[in-house]
Amino acid sequence: MRQLLVPSLAALLVHLSSGALAETKSYPNISGAFTIEVQDDWTYESDDEAAEINDLYPTLTLETQFAFTPELSVNLEATLEPVEDAADDREFEDLGGYVNVLTVNYDTDRFSLYAGKFGANFGTAWDAAPGLYGSDLTEDYELAEMLGVGGSFNFQAAGNHTISASSFFLDTTFLSDSAFNSRGPVKESDGGVANTESLSSFAVALDGGFSSLEGLTYHLGFSSLKEGDDGDTSQLGYVVGAQYELPITEKITFIPIAEYAYLDDAGGIEGDSAQYFTAGGALEFGNWTLSTTYQGRELETSGSTQNDYVVDVTAGYSFDFGLGVAVGYRLAEEEDVDSRGLGALVEYTIEF
Numbered sequence: 440m441r442q443l444l445v446p447s448l449a450a451l452l453v454h455l456s457s458g459a460l461a462e463t464k465s466y467p468n469i470s471g472a473f474t475i476e477v478q479d480d481w482t483y484e485s486d487d488e489a490a491e492i493n494d495l496y497p498t499l500t501l502e503t504q505f506a507f508t509p510e511l512s513v514n515l516e517a518t519l520e521p522v523e524d525a526a527d528d529r530e531f532e533d534l535g536g537y538v539n540v541l542t543v544n545y546d547t548d549r550f551s552l553y554a555g556k557f558g559a560n561f562g563t564a565w566d567a568a569p570g571l572y573g574s575d576l577t578e579d580y581e582l583a584e585m586l587g588v589g590g591s592f593n594f595q596a597a598g599n600h601t602i603s604a605s606s607f608f609l610d611t612t613f614l615s616d617s618a619f620n621s622r623g624p625v626k627e628s629d630g631g632v633a634n635t636e637s638l639s640s641f642a643v644a645l646d647g648g649f650s651s652l653e654g655l656t657y658h659l660g661f662s663s664l665k666e667g668d669d670g671d672t673s674q675l676g677y678v679v680g681a682q683y684e685l686p687i688t689e690k691i692t693f694i695p696i697a698e699y700a701y702l703d704d705a706g707g708i709e710g711d712s713a714q715y716f717t718a719g720g721a722l723e724f725g726n727w728t729l730s731t732t733y734q735g736r737e738l739e740t741s742g743s744t745q746n747d748y749v750v751d752v753t754a755g756y757s758f759d760f761g762l763g764v765a766v767g768y769r770l771a772e773e774e775d776v777d778s779r780g781l782g783a784l785v786e787y788t789i790e791f
Contacts, residue, residue: 478783478784490776501516522620539584540555553589560589561661570752572769582633630670631669696719711740716734717735755784763787766781766783
């Protein structure tokens with residue numbers, strides 16, 4: 440949902456499988472991180488008065504790697520958070536726990552293979568865009584909670600690059616449900632792209648950077664999601680993005696990010712489309728981070744066009760003992776409804 444202080448699971452796994460750690464660790468071993476977040480979202484003004492609510496909720500995330508050897512591991516990510524949208528003022532309600540990643544991995548310095556439940560590599564803004572609300576719209580094209588197989592290959596060509604591919608379908612097992620408060624389970628009859636119970640959807644991506652442009656990273660992705668019971672054709676997705684870590688002084692770093700995604704035959708409906716554009720930047724100085732992000736979305740369905748946007752401005756501070764705090768402002772227009780909101784976040788991560 441946001442990127443403030445905690446690395447993604449992919450970054451964590453790369454770190455845990457590095458050669459340096461392999462030399463100092465004995466096997467088998469268990470390592471990972473547990474993150475506690477408490478966030479308050481207050482929509483104080485909206486064209487829809489029913490949307491003027493305050494939502495206080497936690498998000499608990501456990502990322503764990505069970506490593507049998509430096510190469511072979513089982514990886515788990517589990518989350519506890521609200522599994523229903525807030526309809527009124529809410530405090531710590533509608534919480535459900537679920538597994539969003541469960542894979543068997545074989546990782547080397549040159550290549551990686553994995554199988555299980557995972558998020559396919561397509562787009563980065565839904566994870567990398569800064570701010571409390573920097574990914575509200577781009578989460579639309581996140582390919583989360585898929586079942587299948589995948590792999591990646593690392594190579595050098597004027598820099599370091601990784602090509603990845605995966606084949607998958609939307610999880611419809613008992614793992615698609617949640618404990619405490621049920622969010623499912625997902626059934627094939629529910630429809631939706633990639634909901635096929637067959638390895639008929641896939642994604643490929645190229646990620647990397649160039650030696651001549653230190654600090655620049657890029658992402659290129661393509662996805663083909665097979666139509667579900669309610670569709671008539673496959674959804675094709677294209678995405679291109681980049682971010683640049685630009686040192687201003689020894690203590691100040693500016694990190695701009697931009698990404699564009701296009702979904703052809705969006706939702707598996709022939710002729711429908713969706714476009715997303717994200718542009719933002721984070722200014723880091725000392726323990727402080729100031730950021731702003733703009734997200735735009737254009738949906739074309741049945742000959743009509745809908746334009747939405749979300750603007751986020753966030754300020755955050757990371758204490759040396761691991762606690763992070765942030766406050767944010769949200770300005771949005773969604774489905775022709777204008778709204779304004781404020782948010783606050785407290786988070787703490789325990790690594791083990």
